[in-house]
Amino acid sequence: MVCSVNGDKMNGQIANTVIQVASEPPTIAVSINKNNLTHEYIKKSGVFTASILCQDTPLSFIGNFGFKSGKDINKFEGINYKIGTTGAPVVIDYATAYMEVRVTKEIDVGTHTMFIGELVDADVLTEDVCMTYEYYHQVKRGTTPKSAPSYIAK
């Protein structure tokens, strides 16, 4: 779950992968679709947070953040979150851990932008098993929206 902020507005979306690309300083990267509202917010604020979801996260929760747009609804209604040190929201529900990142590089990769940045805060929240993308597809029977970097046209 990748979240960002734009003034007094917040948004978040599901990203299938957030990776560490360097260890010193800890550097984190994520690829976000240019059409997504979260993309606009990260570009403007220069910060994002990533909450790692546990294996038991309900599909309805993922659906709210991954298959709807913050242009249409307030995704944070009824969701537990905190405002992080970056000023961006950190989703707490179903999160086993989170990271906060200040963006230092934006890389144009066509349909998406890779946001790369320095880790400024992080914490482990629970010892629950994290959800893998494999588990999401094979056990939860989750699907991939067209905006995902891993989307395959039928």
Next chain:
Amino acid sequence: MVCSVNGDKMNGQIANTVIQVASEPPTIAVSINKNNLTHEYIKKSGVFTASILCQDTPLSFIGNFGFKSGKDINKFEGINYKIGTTGAPVVIDYATAYMEVRVTKEIDVGTHTMFIGELVDADVLTEDVCMTYEYYHQVKRGTTPKSAPSYIAK
């Protein structure tokens, strides 16, 4: 397992994560330590391959590619591989699938370079379960070398 080529020389190394960062065209990224020989080869040739290892890959196999340097040994001795369409070697042993990538962008991320490129070939080799980084640490009791983007100093 990320491999590349430099004239008639080949090298390969373990990378804990290779990610897809855009879907159209399929775009792949990997972060490689600047001190690694594979880094030099990818920079020179502009291509790399990635073989996804199965859960049952022996630690000795990972050790050969992940904890030794191609400056000292020929890592491909006794290993099954093929030369891919990019001209770089594709490791077949313990691989469930592979990708071949032509680099279009190099991003300096401090100790590492992110190589981002277009997928030019790929295939699924077996239906074996892929090894996750979690499984590598928790079940295989594998460790992380200092050169890895996810290294944490003791």
